[in-house]
Amino acid sequence: MSDSLIKPRIERPPLSEVIEAKAPLFLVPVLMLIGLLAIGSGSTWLTLTAAGLAMGMMIFIMASGLTVIFGLMDVINFGHGAFISLGAFAGFTILGLLGGWIESPSIALNLGAVLLAVAFAMLVTGLAGYGFERLIVKAVYGQHLKQILVTMGGLVVTQQLIYVIWGPDEIVLARPTAFQGSFVVLGAAIEKYRVLAIAIGLALFVAMRLVLSRTRIGLLVRAGVQNGEMVEALGYPIQKLFLAVFMVGCALAGLGGVMWGLYQETITAHMGAEVMISVFIVVIIGGLGSIEGCFIGAMLVGLLTNYTGFLIPKLALVSTILLMGAVLMWRPQGLYPVVKAH
Amino acid sequence: MSDALLTLKGVHTHIGPYHILQGVDLVVPRGGVAVLLGRNGAGKTTTLRTIMGLWQASQGAILFDNAEIQKETTPAIAQREIAFVPEDMGIFTDLTVHENMLLAARSGAIDKERLNWIFGLFPPLKTFWQSAAGNLSGGQKQMLAVARAIIEPRKLLLIDEPTKGLAPAIINAMIAALRELKEMQTTILLVEQNFSMARAVGDTVAVMDDGQIVYSGEMAELADDAELQEKLMGLSLEAHQ
Numbered sequence: 001m002s003d004s005l006i007k008p009r010i011e012r013p014p015l016s017e018v019i020e021a022k023a024p025l026f027l028v029p030v031l032m033l034i035g036l037l038a039i040g041s042g043s044t045w046l047t048l049t050a051a052g053l054a055m056g057m058m059i060f061i062m063a064s065g066l067t068v069i070f071g072l073m074d075v076i077n078f079g080h081g082a083f084i085s086l087g088a089f090a091g092f093t094i095l096g097l098l099g100g101w102i103e104s105p106s107i108a109l110n111l112g113a114v115l116l117a118v119a120f121a122m123l124v125t126g127l128a129g130y131g132f133e134r135l136i137v138k139a140v141y142g143q144h145l146k147q148i149l150v151t152m153g154g155l156v157v158t159q160q161l162i163y164v165i166w167g168p169d170e171i172v173l174a175r176p177t178a179f180q181g182s183f184v185v186l187g188a189a190i191e192k193y194r195v196l197a198i199a200i201g202l203a204l205f206v207a208m209r210l211v212l213s214r215t216r217i218g219l220l221v222r223a224g225v226q227n228g229e230m231v232e233a234l235g236y237p238i239q240k241l242f243l244a245v246f247m248v249g250c251a252l253a254g255l256g257g258v259m260w261g262l263y264q265e266t267i268t269a270h271m272g273a274e275v276m277i278s279v280f281i282v283v284i285i286g287g288l289g290s291i292e293g294c295f296i297g298a299m300l301v302g303l304l305t306n307y308t309g310f311l312i313p314k315l316a317l318v319s320t321i322l323l324m325g326a327v328l329m330w331r332p333q334g335l336y337p338v339v340k341a342h
Numbered sequence: 343m344s345d346a347l348l349t350l351k352g353v354h355t356h357i358g359p360y361h362i363l364q365g366v367d368l369v370v371p372r373g374g375v376a377v378l379l380g381r382n383g384a385g386k387t388t389t390l391r392t393i394m395g396l397w398q399a400s401q402g403a404i405l406f407d408n409a410e411i412q413k414e415t416t417p418a419i420a421q422r423e424i425a426f427v428p429e430d431m432g433i434f435t436d437l438t439v440h441e442n443m444l445l446a447a448r449s450g451a452i453d454k455e456r457l458n459w460i461f462g463l464f465p466p467l468k469t470f471w472q473s474a475a476g477n478l479s480g481g482q483k484q485m486l487a488v489a490r491a492i493i494e495p496r497k498l499l500l501i502d503e504p505t506k507g508l509a510p511a512i513i514n515a516m517i518a519a520l521r522e523l524k525e526m527q528t529t530i531l532l533v534e535q536n537f538s539m540a541r542a543v544g545d546t547v548a549v550m551d552d553g554q555i556v557y558s559g560e561m562a563e564l565a566d567d568a569e570l571q572e573k574l575m576g577l578s579l580e581a582h583q
Contacts, residue, residue, distance in 0.1 A: 219445055223434045230432035233394055234490075235420035235448050338436065 024335040028299045035307040046188035048306045054194035056302025057201025058263060062256030062275065063282040063294050064208060065249030071225040071289020071338050073242045075137055076144055079151035080253055080279065082158035083125045084272030087254025088261035089166050090124040091117035092173055102176040110176030114196075114262070121258045122251040128158075129250025133243055155273060162269040170268045173261045197259055204252075205295050212291065221245060225289045225338050278305075281320050285327045287334025296335055297327075346405075347372040347498055347529045348393070353402035353412070355385075355392045362388045364553035365402065370498070370546075373527040375520065377540045377561060379575065380550035386533040387429055389550070390500045393531075394426045395419045407497070421448075425491035429502040429533075433483050435476030439467055442475050446490040453494070460489045463519045481512035488519060492528075499523070499530045505539050517542045541565045549574045 032049060039045045066080045094117040095102060101113040136154045140146040179193040212218035220241055224231045228238050253272070260275060261267040282301050286293025301320045309316040327335065348370035355363035363385050370376040378386045391397045393404055395416040404412040411419050420426070425446075434442055443452060461468040464485035470478060475486060484504055491499050501520075505513045513536065520543045523530060534540045540547065544561035557564070557574050564570055 216444075216450065219437070219441055222437060222441075223445055226434050226436055227432055229396060229416075230428070230434070231445075232416040233396065233420055233426045233428070233432065234446055235417050237415070237417040 043187035052303035052306035054197040056299040060298035065252035069249040079154035081272030081276040083253035084257040087121035087257030088267040091121040091258035110178040121254040125254025126251035133246040287337040289338035290336035293336035349405040374545035377544035384550040385553040423497040425496040431487040
């Protein structure tokens with residue numbers, strides 16, 4: 001073969017392209033800086049920032065499963081909120097059984113109770129996800145309108161099942177002793193539970209990135225998000241991958257449900273449906289199917305909600321929708337759009 | 343050349359309301375390069391996709407290594423050591439060249455000796471090994487698509503128009519690569535509209551029109567018969583050289 005005729009060249013992309021590609025990474029620091037300037041007080045800003053990051057991490061936990069499910073399976077799962085609620089109630093059941101551990105002053109026992117509750121919630125929601133995919137989603141692959149209708153139906157049925165099992169009343173979910181109250185850093189009061197939420201959210205993000213970039217299953221998911229047909233043509237049964245990803249996505253919603261329930265300290269059957277507005281906003285801002293975009297989007301939503309809640313409370317509810325509009329005007333496919341084959 | 347590795351017997355394919363393949367009979371001899379020619383819309387791509395199970399044959403039989411595969415799923419067909427290079431190349435643009443190749447190596451690891459052989463066929467892949475495949479040029483993407491299909495030995499390669507829209511230098515690289523594969527007794531079913539390419543590598547040829555095979559025979563026979571070319575395709579090979 002004539003090597004000289006097809007000599008490869010490596011060209012540096014123009015600076016403008018590099019900046020454009022990296023720009024989303026600067027959004028969170030820029031928002032934090034704007035928040036600091038607008039709030040003025042360093043300690044208040046630090047309290048709000050910690051609250052915003054914790055809220056963002058919990059939304060990320062709930063949204064990450066949804067974005068991967070959409071990216072890989074092209075499924076719009078309006079029933080995702082059901083798994084958030086179900087996870088919270090499953091976690092509540094375990095925390096109820098481990099009352100002694102929760103009330104103990106031992107951090108190890110407190111953390112153990114939370115981890116067991118999370119593990120059980122993820123198991124329950126993962127298995128429920130299996131049933132949901134087989135019974136409801138499998139029949140409507142590739143049909144978006146039907147997906148919306150049947151997954152909404154699945155959401156309602158699951159909510160009613162929660163009423164049947166745990167009753168219709170709002171349930172108080174007490175945080176373990178070690179995660180109650182606050183501590184003071186640089187004059188700012190930081191809730192202990194928020195630090196735990198940030199730690200779990202960060203750990204999940206790092207774990208997801210490692211799985212997606214360093215493992216074969218991660219490689220298959222990334223490839224499947226782009227071109228599922230080609231993944232099949234390479235010899236991999238994508239239906240099994242779909243099912244596994246759906247179960248993991250539902251388990252992550254369950255994890256998010258426990259974390260969100262402990263954050264709100266109350267749980268209801270419709271708590272998942274309520275938080276889904278923020279979850280959808282984060283998924284759209286990040287770019288459907290993108291974990292990195294979802295993470296940045298969640299941080300932006302969490303921080304903005306807290307900053308505007310303090311500065312202009314009346315704007316707090318619409319601030320995230322305005323943010324979504326601004327991001328979509330800048331990048332119509334979201335911060336990190338996943339290029340899909342057509 | 344000996345027995346048939348792949349045989350299509352009266353294959354019909356419907357896509358929605360359209361009846362695309364209307365009784366395709368095709369034989370791909372083991373160890374040779376069979377070329378499928380025909381005008382746009384004749385059903386060439388549909389034939390390859392039907393063989394791969396990406397579209398289901400509504401009637402007829404597809405025999406691979408004497409086993410019927412027309413009811414099997416695409417992954418099961420691929421696991422019979424059939425590799426497919428689609429017309430759009432099917433490159434995972436967000437993955438690196440390395441990751442694209444790794445995914446194609448179903449054994450889980452890339453054989454270094456074979457990889458060096460592929461680098462010899464397609465040098466740019468070595469240069470851009472850790473680059474996102476989306477940053478490659480059209481020709482380099484086509485090289486990656488073919489390289490991915492041959493990263494492990496396969497019994498049959500289905501390649502859909504590998505020279506479409508490519509510069510002559512890249513086409514020459516493709517011809518050289520296919521010739522080398524042919525020397526290794528790899529069986530190839532090649533869909534092609536570039537007659538020079540088809541003649542350079544093909545052993546046998548089949549011409550499609552309106553979802554049916556209207557001619558099949560030796561490539562040398564068709565290449566030497568301008569009148570037959572004119573009759574089958576309305577164009578002579580010479581006009582395309």
